[in-house]
Amino acid sequence: MSETTLQQANGGTLSTAETTRGVTLTPRVDVLETEQEILVVGDLPGVKQENLDVRFENGELTLHGRRTAANLDKAMFLNEVEAADYFRSFRISEKIDAEKIWAELKDGVLTLHLPKAEAAKPRKICVKGV
Numbered sequence: 001m002s003e004t005t006l007q008q009a010n011g012g013t014l015s016t017a018e019t020t021r022g023v024t025l026t027p028r029v030d031v032l033e034t035e036q037e038i039l040v041v042g043d044l045p046g047v048k049q050e051n052l053d054v055r056f057e058n059g060e061l062t063l064h065g066r067r068t069a070a071n072l073d074k075a076m077f078l079n080e081v082e083a084a085d086y087f088r089s090f091r092i093s094e095k096i097d098a099e100k101i102w103a104e105l106k107d108g109v110l111t112l113h114l115p116k117a118e119a120a121k122p123r124k125i126c127v128k129g130v
Contacts, residue, residue, distance in 0.1 A: 095120035
């Protein structure tokens, strides 16, 4: 029986078995807003920095991460942690200063800092007496 192969964007191929083994998960996130920025904090357990792609384009924030399966030299007695993709996309209504976005990944927790553009920040209006 021959396996079907798929052409990847980088020119490599994937067998049907390789493409169906993985799972796509929706990471849970908290979205917080301050006067200065929007914070997105998400759980991406097992994802390494080199396997994480975060993009902000046309008001849309996209997270895509890949958790690889454990590659141990020893025989596996039990393997419940499988390779998985994490994917989540958000529409951000606030005006964000895209040039100043920054992120950090620590212990499987991704924290994204989306600073608001000056025009979107609240400003205090001085009221004068008459």
